[in-house]
Amino acid sequence: MRVAVTYNLRRGAPSGADDGARVGVQAEYDTEETVLALCAALEAGGHEAPRVEAEADFPARLSALRPDFVFNIAEGSGGPGREAQVPAVCELLGLPYTGSGVLTLALALDKAMTKRVLSACGVPTPPFCVVPPGMAFAALGLQPPLFVKPLAEGSSMGVTPRSLVRDREAAAAQVAEIHAAYGEPALVEAFLPGREFTVGLLGNRRPRILPIMEIDFGAVPPGYPPVYTYQFKREWDADRFYHCPAGLEAGLERELERLALAAYEALGCQDVCRVDLRLDALGRPQVIEVNPLPGMVPGFSDLPRQAAAAGMGYAQLVATILDEARARRLR
Numbered sequence: 491m492r493v494a495v496t497y498n499l500r501r502g503a504p505s506g507a508d509d510g511a512r513v514g515v516q517a518e519y520d521t522e523e524t525v526l527a528l529c530a531a532l533e534a535g536g537h538e539a540p541r542v543e544a545e546a547d548f549p550a551r552l553s554a555l556r557p558d559f560v561f562n563i564a565e566g567s568g569g570p571g572r573e574a575q576v577p578a579v580c581e582l583l584g585l586p587y588t589g590s591g592v593l594t595l596a597l598a599l600d601k602a603m604t605k606r607v608l609s610a611c612g613v614p615t616p617p618f619c620v621v622p623p624g625m626a627f628a629a630l631g632l633q634p635p636l637f638v639k640p641l642a643e644g645s646s647m648g649v650t651p652r653s654l655v656r657d658r659e660a661a662a663a664q665v666a667e668i669h670a671a672y673g674e675p676a677l678v679e680a681f682l683p684g685r686e687f688t689v690g691l692l693g694n695r696r697p698r699i700l701p702i703m704e705i706d707f708g709a710v711p712p713g714y715p716p717v718y719t720y721q722f723k724r725e726w727d728a729d730r731f732y733h734c735p736a737g738l739e740a741g742l743e744r745e746l747e748r749l750a751l752a753a754y755e756a757l758g759c760q761d762v763c764r765v766d767l768r769l770d771a772l773g774r775p776q777v778i779e780v781n782p783l784p785g786m787v788p789g790f791s792d793l794p795r796q797a798a799a800a801g802m803g804y805a806q807l808v809a810t811i812l813d814e815a816r817a818r819r820l821r
C-alpha cells in the first residue's frame with residue numbers, strides 16, 4: 491500500500507521546559523528522526539511511505555498523493571481542535587487513517603472535558619476545577635495539596651516542579667503562571683501522591699494491553715518532586731527510571747488494566763492509546779489523562795518501551811497499529 495505518514499515537525503529545541511516562560515512549546519511535535527523511523531518501519535512492512543506535514547497546504551498535498559491509507563502522528567497546530575485536523579481532512583477526502591477520530595482527539599486534548607466524560611462513565615479521576623485567563627483561583631472545594639497544569643497541552647508542557655502546590659497562595663501563583671505562559675485555562679486538580687503508571691493499549695473491541703510501565707520517582711535527585719515533568723522525560727530516560735513490566739501484585743495490575751480499558755472505551759479510542767494513572771493517598775488508581783496520540787520516538791517514548799517489553803519491536807508496533815486500523819475498516 492501507499493501509506494502517507496502525517497506529522498508535525500519540531501522547529502527549534504523545546505528548551506527551557508522548566509523555566510516557567512512559554513515553555514517547551516515545541517515539545518509535542520516530532521523530530522525528523524521519528525518521522526524517518528516511522529517511514530522506515532512502514533517500508534520494512536512492504537509499503538510505500540511518503541510523508542506529508544500537517545501544514546496549511548496539507549489538504550491539497552494529501553489529496554494529490556492519493557494514498558491508500560494515512561498513518562497519523564500529527565499533533566496539528568493553531569488551536570484546541572488541532573489534534574483532530576488530520577482525521578478531519580482524511581474524512582473530507584475519504585481516506586482511511588490510523589488511530590482515533592476527530593471527536594476523540596479533540597476531546598482528549600481538553601483534560602477537563604476528558605475528566606467529565608470519565609466521571610460520567612464511572613472511571614475515577616481526581617476532583618478539579620478550571621480557571622480561565624482573567625480569573626483568579628478560588629476553588630474553595632479543593633483541599634491542598636493540588637496540582638496545576640495547562641488545560642490542553644501534552645508532552646508535559648507547563649508541568650514543572652512548581653505544578654505541585656501545597657497551599658492556596660502557591661496555587662494562585664501557578665494558575666497565573668499558566669495563564670501568562672500559555673494564554674489558556676489552568677486545570678487545578680487534587681494532587682495524587684501515590685505511584686504513577688502508564689498503560690498502553692492496542693486494537694479495538696478487545697484491545698491488547700501492553701505491559702504496564704511504572705515511572706520510578708525514587709531514582710531522581712533528592713528534593714525533586716514526584717512529577718513526570720519534561721525535564722524528567724528528557725534527562726532521566728535511562729531504563730532504571732522506568733519499570734516495564736512494572737512487576738505489580740495481581741490485584742493492582744488488574745485494576746489498572748480495567749480502568750485503562752474503561753477510559754479507552756469511554757473516549758471512543760481506536761487502534762492505539764496510552765492511559766496515565768496514579769494512586770491516591772489510599773492507594774486507589776485514578777486516571778490522570780488519556781493519550782490517543784502517544785509519543786512514538788523509538789526507544790524513548792513510553793509506548794515503544796511498552797511494546798518492547800511485550801517483545802514487539804518498533805516496526806512490529808507500527809505494523810500492528812496499521813493492521814488494527816485496516817481490520818477496523820473491514821468490519
Ligand SMILES: Nc1ncnc2c1ncn2[C@@H]1O[C@H](COP(=O)(O)OP(=O)(O)O)[C@@H](O)[C@H]1O
Nearest residue numbers: 637643644645646647679680681682717718779
Ligand atoms: N492530579 C495529579 N496528581 C499528581 N500528579 C499529577 C497530576 N496530574 C498530573 N500529574 C503529573 O504530571 C505529569 C503530566 O501530567 P499529564 O496530565 O499526564 O500531562 P501530559 O499531557 O503533559 O502528559 C503526570 O505524568 C504526573 O506525573
Ligand SMILES: [Mg+2]
Nearest residue numbers: 646766779781
Ligand atoms: Mg501524561
